[in-house]
Amino acid sequence: MINVQIYRYHPEHDSKPYMETKTLPEEFRKRMVLDALQYLREEDPTLAFRRSCREGVCGSDSMNINGKNWLACIKPVAEALGTSNTLVIRPLPGMPVIRDLVVDQSLFFHHYEQIKPWLINDDPAPAIERLQTPEQRKQLDGLYECILCGCCTSQCPSWWWNPEKYRGPSALLQALRFLLDSRDRARIERLEGLEDPFSVFRCRSIGNCSWVCPKGLNPMGAIGRIRLELMKESS
Numbered sequence: 572m573i574n575v576q577i578y579r580y581h582p583e584h585d586s587k588p589y590m591e592t593k594t595l596p597e598e599f600r601k602r603m604v605l606d607a608l609q610y611l612r613e614e615d616p617t618l619a620f621r622r623s624c625r626e627g628v629c630g631s632d633s634m635n636i637n638g639k640n641w642l643a644c645i646k647p648v649a650e651a652l653g654t655s656n657t658l659v660i661r662p663l664p665g666m667p668v669i670r671d672l673v674v675d676q677s678l679f680f681h682h683y684e685q686i687k688p689w690l691i692n693d694d695p696a697p698a699i700e701r702l703q704t705p706e707q708r709k710q711l712d713g714l715y716e717c718i719l720c721g722c723c724t725s726q727c728p729s730w731w732w733n734p735e736k737y738r739g740p741s742a743l744l745q746a747l748r749f750l751l752d753s754r755d756r757a758r759i760e761r762l763e764g765l766e767d768p769f770s771v772f773r774c775r776s777i778g779n780c781s782w783v784c785p786k787g788l789n790p791m792g793a794i795g796r797i798r799l800e801l802m803k804e805s806s
Contacts, residue, residue: 573599573648574657575611577618580668588668595648595658604651605632605643607658608672620672627785630720634672635661640722640783663725665734679721682738686746686764691757707753714748714793716786717741723780723790729773736769740780740790743771747793750800762804771797 573595580588593614599607605625612618620643623629627645634643636651637659651658666674692701724730724739738746746765749755765771771794780790 572597573607573652575607576657576659577611577671578661578668579618579671581617581619581670590659600649600652602648603644604636604641604646604648604658604660607648608643608660618672619670628718630718633663633720633722633725633785635664635725640664640726642720642722642785645785663721665725665727665731666721674725676721678734679724679739679741680719682724682742683719683745686738686742686749687757687761688745688749690749690752690755691760692754693756701754703753710751710753711748713788714744714751716788717744717748718786720785722783722785723788726779726783728777728779729775733769733773737773738765738770740774740794743774743797744788744790744793747797747800750797759804762801765797766801766805771801 575593575595576590577593578588579585579591593611595607595610599610605622608618608620620634621631622644623631625644627642630642632643633640636643636646637655640663641651648658660672662668662672662674666676666679669675719741721741724741727740729737730739746761750758750761774791774794776791778791781792784790
């Protein structure tokens, strides 16, 4: 049997959070963590967690598994266990818990909204679409793939210390995606919105963000690139 420790907290019934111990049949070692959670919820319908696509695309089932943020739907139980025989499943750190493994991501999406994640272009619309060369399109690789799961931002100590002011790795990765898009015409406006002491410069290059990204992206590298772009404008 596989041991499982799950963070539980129902604010209407529990005075404080606690860890609940459960077990899984050995066969789940070959399956995904999300499969294990669904099995456990069949036994206990009160267990709360988010899920949707189960294909690593929607980002809704991000959580902390054995100390590292993952997407439960694409994380094999055996890989999460490593040499241990215990799964320890907690909600994403640094975000308020609504219930069990469900966290409040309002602040996370507020910072995403603040970077204006849409093309800003007042040029007359072309007849078909705004074209890019292959080279221009390649600039967006490693940026557009972000699924906003929150794994990187939630595992970032700078976010824990300054959640109200620091944009966080995910929002900053998206900010660079629009800064580098050849179709966008708001470069100066976007950079001006990031040049204060907190939005970008609270990053301490710890690297947790890139370590946990389930899509293999490099938010820390994106933050460094934004700093270079800010330096270019100020020089």
